[in-house]
Amino acid sequence: MIRYDALDALPVRGALPALNDALEGHGTAVLVAPPGTGKTTLVPLALAGLLDGGPARRVVVAEPRRIAARAAARRMAWLLGEKAGESVGYTVRGERVVGPRARVEVMTTGVLLQRLQRDQELAGVDVVVLDECHERHLDADTAAAFLWDVRETLRPELRLVAASATTDAQGWARLLGGAPVVEADGVSYPVEVVWAPPVRPVRPPHGMRVDPALLTHVASVVRRALAERDGDVLCFLPGVGEIARVAGQLGDLGDVEVLQVHGRAPAAVQDAVLSPGARRRVVLTTSVAESSLTVPGVRVVVDSGLAREPRVDHARGLSALTTVRASQAAGRQRAGRAGREAPGAVYRCWTEAEDARLPRFPSPEIKLADLTTFALQAACWGDPDASGLALLDPPPGGAMAAARAVLMAIGAVDSVGRATERGLQLARMGLHPRLGRALLDAGPDRAAEVVALLSEEAPRGYGDDLAGALRAARRGGDAYAGRWRAEVRRLRAVSGESAHPPTRHRPAEVVTVAASRSALGDEGLVGLVAALAFPERVARADGGSHLMVSGTRAEVAEGTALRGAPWIAVAVADRPVGRGHARVQLGAVIDEEVARLAAGALLEQVDEVHWADGDVVARRVERLGAIELAVRPLADADPVLVRTALLEGLRQEGFGLLRWSPDALVLRQRLAFLRLHLGEPWPDVSGDALHARVDEWLEPELSRARRRADLARIDAGQALNRLLPWASGEAGRLDGLAPERIAVPSGSRIRIDYGNPEQPVLAVKLQEMFGLHESPAVAGVPLLVHLLSPAGRPAAVTADLASFWKDGYKGVRAELRGRYPKHPWPEDPASAEPTRHTNARLRR
Structure with missing residues (x-):
């Protein structure tokens, strides 16, 4: 009726x-x-x-x-x-x-x-x-x-x-x-808001961690609500662990029944919550009770203000839930639970001022989650990049790229992202594609037990050793074990529907290894399944941690069966905020054979030639992702790779690796001077420019080089000459525009120092410049004249000789005349005879 x-x-x-x-x-x-x-x-x-x-x-x-x-x-x-x-x-x-x-x-x-x-x-x-x-x-x-x-x-x-x-x-x-x-207009009963923040500050959520002080406060607010209000109390917490902790602090409520409701709660408990209770109840729940469910008898809501959202570290191949502040929309939904049947109240464990700063709506999962399953669904639908799908928010490009890489590695999509026959199988199994791949390849009959264990987070009491967790599930009489057995039956049924015979599409080597692992018992099988599901998390012991194929290091807890194992497959891991290493939550011991098989798509043998420790290093490396399996020296390295390594050495250490004679250094300085003041066609000889034109000036010497010592034998000056503008004939003007030496009034030819290309320096004894009224110049640029004492020490610096003779010389003469009496110090240097000699030599 x-x-x-x-x-x-x-x-x-x-x-x-x-x-x-x-x-x-x-x-x-x-x-x-x-x-x-x-x-x-x-x-x-x-x-x-x-x-x-x-x-x-x-x-x-x-x-x-x-x-x-x-x-x-x-x-x-x-x-x-x-x-x-x-x-x-x-x-x-x-x-x-x-x-x-x-x-x-x-x-x-x-x-x-x-x-x-x-x-x-x-x-x-x-x-x-x-x-x-x-x-x-x-x-x-x-x-x-x-x-x-x-x-x-x-x-x-x-x-x-x-x-x-x-x-x-x-x-x-x-x-x-x-x-x-x-x-639709609702008949909503009024819900009074009670702001109930902690008396003392609590630490904000950090990854999965929630400050125990906040949970203690939530338990106290539940007790307060029971004392101040009638009816059942519905308390929102972020996760199962927090529910268990608060339940433990509410163990002495007398005639009040405490129920724990979440997605993994036994069906009997879930059903009991949705029926009126004989006693007053406190229902501790996650966000599953925000909507769709009416919990009869609830008049009070206690809201911790926290929720869980997925986060993915694509660079490390890790995904996990993280604790966040619940949105304003979630807060309204939660509060509404108290006004379903009668007027009620919500106790919010934060301040009214904080409420205004909360996000308006929860973040769309498509922006946060691992998109591997979504990408496979889209590929099977015929839209690999999801560009044609009607979505409120498009999937992030980086997350989709990471998802496609996983799907290609397990054979679910081809090189252009289209779903393969195997991908169609995986999409219909109701599993993450990684787990579906492991189920099919390792053999559904026995692998179903391990895959079921990986498809839902196991209780912490099961430990971090997957083989031990499997044994615990088999003998367990808890709610998790019951759901696990039901999932095992489902997986065996669905895998039987997906592939006939069972080994269809399984690589021959996988079939062989699966059979051998099965013969070894639980340890061999769970390791194979975990490695097939998470090939980039296959890890080898390296120092005090394990290095995963992905390149991320993973740490194993003390006292576990995984500690000290040469190889492991990491099934569940997180990365604590602020730490570079992952932390293994669940894994299995494997051997190198399984590692090579599971991560075979990342197995490669490459010749590596690079610049390291100041020289060319050439070696042949067998590598499994980031893990080096074997290394040996490479005597016949590809010349192209050697040349690339030498260029890297020149970038790291500079062109000082070449042989630079004094003349070569001067040539580079002269060219830099001309480039600065005259521009084209004079070449840019800065480090970056020389690297850009290395083919023009350092060949063929570079092609014949094999190591650092060979670079040291290359005459840089001879090579640099190739950059001069020979074709236009301008190269012949080099000595005229930027001469190495310049004649001074005494008849001496003095070397110009082009070390500062903005204004080269002419260092000359003061007496040799007598009679010269204008400072010498090259390419129209006045030289900065360093006038030296008879001992060769700087006595004055000027770019304007006429002004120096008029104003500065008197002071220099007064200071040095007594110190160097054998040298001429005329009163009028502008009209005096220049000389390289002493007074005695002049008299002769």
């Missing part, structure tokens, strides 16, 4: 006519309905024609989480007076409850994507409702893009509804071709 009293009480009923009109006229609609209005339960029943005798339609409802999918289906079945699986069924990973006459099927968005890959037309489906699209999960965004593509190209009659409590309604409307926005 249909429970019309409950259905009529749902406020969204008033929006149904407008929603039907939108779908009839446009085929798509955006439904915005506050929490508790019935959008998740009433709307699908009405669209399916199960309530008021409307046209019979088959409706698919996509939910972001398994717990929400099961709860929504059971709630709809209850409203119809039925059990789940009759008119309303559900499908989540590993569980399908759908009868032959079901008109509404609730499924997770991940299941919907797999179904779309198998049947793009969604044959037999009339309406798809994408629920809670405001959460911006990657699967939901992808499903929306695929469904719009189906509607545009294959099935224009397919109706689409994007439903949410809080969302960018206009953005979704644009995405769905200008869809009408239908808003």
Whole structure:
């Protein structure tokens, strides 16, 4: 019997006519309905024609989480007076409850994507409702893009509804071709906001770490709320670990029941939370309870203000969750849980001033997450770069490039990004492509156990040794072990459907090694599976840590079975903020044979010739990514590689590696002077310019060189002459424009110092310049004259001899005349006879 009293009480009923009109006229609609209005339960029943005798339609409802999918289906079945699986069924990973006459099927968005890959037309489906699209999960965004593509190209009659409590309604409307926005008025009870920040400052979240002082404070706020308010308390925390810690601090609440609800909680616990309790309850939960679920009896929400988001370190090939401040939209959703059934209150564990600084909406997962699965989905859909998909936010280019590199390495896409037959298999398995590859290549019968262990984070008590964790799961009687066994069964079934016979598409060497590993027992098998799934995380012991194929170092905890192993495969790792090394959370011992097999795409033998430690180093290296497996000297190195190494040496250490005679150094200085003051055609002889023209002036000497000693034998001056402007005839003017020496009044030819190209220096004894009224110049540039004492020490510096003779000479004469009496010191140097000699020599 249909429970019309409950259905009529749902406020969204008033929006149904407008929603039907939108779908009839446009085929798509955006439904915005506050929490508790019935959008998740009433709307699908009405669209399916199960309530008021409307046209019979088959409706698919996509939910972001398994717990929400099961709860929504059971709630709809209850409203119809039925059990789940009759008119309303559900499908989540590993569980399908759908009868032959079901008109509404609730499924997770991940299941919907797999179904779309198998049947793009969604044959037999009339309406798809994408629920809670405001959460911006990657699967939901992808499903929306695929469904719009189906509607545009294959099935224009397919109706689409994007439903949410809080969302960018206009953005979704644009995405769905200008869809009408239908808003439902909710009967929301008032929720009082109580600001309850910690008395003392707490450290902000750091990676996965949450300050224990904050968790202690949250527990105290829960106790306060129980004392000040009636009804059940719903407390939001970022993750399972934090839930367990707070639960431990609430162990003495007397008659109050403490429940822990999260995506990995046992189904019995999840179901119990969604039914009224016999006792007062405190429900500790993650963001799974933000939307889709109504927890009966809740009058109070305690909000820690924290959430978890994915982060990917593409450079190191590591991905993990990180703790962040929850957005304002999430805060509103959480607070709304307290006003579903009656007036309530929300205790926020932060200040009102902080609230204004929080982000408005959560970050779209497509901007943050590992995009390997998304890239494979897009490739299988026929749009490898996702450029043609209707997405609110385009995927970041770097993340897509990293994802394609992974997919190419496991054979899921070809060189241009198109999905291979193997890629199509992997996309339909409901696994990350890495794990799907490991399942197929290592053999589904036994590998399924290990892959199931890797597909969901194992309890910390299972340890960091994958073989030990497998044994713990087999003997475990906990909720995780139950889910693990169910996933093992699912994987064996789905892998059997994906490949007949089981070894199809498996490389022959993988089949051989898989068989040998299986014979060795758990240790051999888990190592092979982990290495196949994460080939770039295969690592070899190197000093006090392990060096991964990716180039990142990984540290293993003390006292673990992984410590000291020559080779390991790292399945789960994180990188603590501020540290360069990864930290192994879960891994397996392997040997070099498995390492070579799993990371075979990165195995190469290369001749490496480079400049190191001041000379050319030539060696033949067998390398597995960043790991050097074997090295030997290379006697017959490729001359091209040798030349490149020599050029690198010249860049690092400069052209001083060549033989520079005094004349060669002077030539370079003279050319630099002419380039500065006259420009073309005189060559630029700076280091960068010489490197740019090395082919013109340093050949063939460079081609004959093999090592540093050969460079030292190259005559730099002779080579530099090749850059002179011979073709134009200007080279013949070098000595005239920038002579090495210049005649002075005494008749001496004095060398010019071109060390400073802006103004060369002429260092000459003062007496040899008597009688010269203008400073000498070269190429029109006055020389800076250093006038020397008879002992060859600078007595004065001038670029204007006339001024010096008139003003500066008297002081120099007075100072030096007594010191050097044998040399002439006339009173009028401008008219005196220049000389190189002493007075005695002059008298003779």
